[in-house]
Amino acid sequence: MSVHSGPSTAFRIPASDPAPIAECTTLSCEVGAAVTAPAVIAAVVLAGLAAFLAFAYVRDAAEAGKREQQRVLAERDAFETFADRVAALDPAPSGSTASGIDGSMAAVRTVDRSTDTGDVRLRRVLAAYRDTVMSVPHYREEYDETIPESLAAELGSDTATALASNGTLSAASQSALVRRSRRAAEARSSLADAIGEEIDALRALENDLASVDRRRERLLEHLDGVSGAGTGAAIDVWERLEDLERECDEIAADRQAALADPPMTPDAAVDIEGDHAFYEYLYGPTDGPRYPVLAQVSELAERIREDRDRVASRLAGSR
Structure with missing residues (x-):
């Protein structure tokens, strides 16, 4: 087993900030531009939009990692037992x-x-x-x-x-069998540790994304509770949602850096090559996205952009 860092490939959540109208750079102009899209005009109420995301991609990835770790540990134990049994034989x-x-x-x-x-x-x-x-x-x-x-x-x-x-x-064959079996067990142990690191990273990222989503939900609940036009509150929420979208960009950038520097590159126990071999090995066989964290961040960022568009629509309706 060896540690290998692959080249970094930039991941950027597609931006969809309101396009400013010529000669206009104020927040009200940006809000006005946001509501020109038909989909936004059709959705002018915030009720029911404060639902938490399920983060299924990240959770499923963590569960897949746990299952694979159990398999790898079972193989490690099997090789250790085999080595012990061969070592006990008389050549x-x-x-x-x-x-x-x-x-x-x-x-x-x-x-x-x-x-x-x-x-x-x-x-x-x-x-x-x-x-x-x-x-x-x-x-x-x-x-x-x-x-x-x-x-x-x-x-x-x-x-x-x-x-x-x-x-x-023979004595030579016995020695080789025992030595290589223990080496195979050690390789599995290292792989299991690397999978454990990835599982911990996924749990931490899920917490980070959940924190962003909770703040998004509280902002929308707060705005729902504002009586009257609530123009000032709506503008504040719109800006804070923009901050949350920027935070999603930062989470995505950090994850992309992690993809370029995996816990290890499997080679002895896994027949996969490439810069992201470790992640291909873990997530390639699953039904979910190949890069579950980035997919999850993109989904949350898109939800935030939709929320901002609806806030902008509310502002436009109050004018």
Whole structure:
């Protein structure tokens, strides 16, 4: 596993501030321009607009991260257990090979615990691998590999070849199996930690977005409670909503910087490459957006812009 920082790609929430009329730069002119859009003219009341956003993108991403972290930890535990079981075996005497083994990969293709054919040490190694690494709940869904395919992919093709060639568990093969299994477990542990960092970041970002949304909701509730034209209050709310939109821009910029500097770039346990490989690995297989935080920020910013347009419409109706 290695840490890799990819190049930064700017993310900007599309601006939709009211376009000023020529020769006019006052707030009232900006408000007047905002209400020229048909969609804004049709929505002139604020009642019912103060609903909280659900932040489903971020919450679903955090849940997906938790599920993947559990899978990775299950694999880590499986490799650790496999390493312990292999380490406890007695290797074959130096220079010995098992009889009846032709040296082909067929020797490690299946394990039949109901028979005594083949070398007992080899059968115990393969049985241990099948009962640990290949028995994690998601193995068939995620990998669905045979024993030699999995051994080669996880512990190196030379390891599987050595087992097949010797037809037994030599001291050298035992040492390699134990060492590489523990390395695979450590890689999973590092990956699980990185996923945990991302989950924590998502929770923090959800809190930040919820804070913005609560302030948005309170501003609209306050304006709903103002009697009469409430021109001054409406202008103040319009400006404060603009500040909230700017805050969304800042959250998006911070997240984009984080995307360029992920907790890690998976390589040993995940076959994905690219500048955003870590996030592709986590969110690529999900049904949600590839970049859930940026999608969520964009949604909140759009809601704020709609609120500002409706406030502007209210101001226009009071003139």
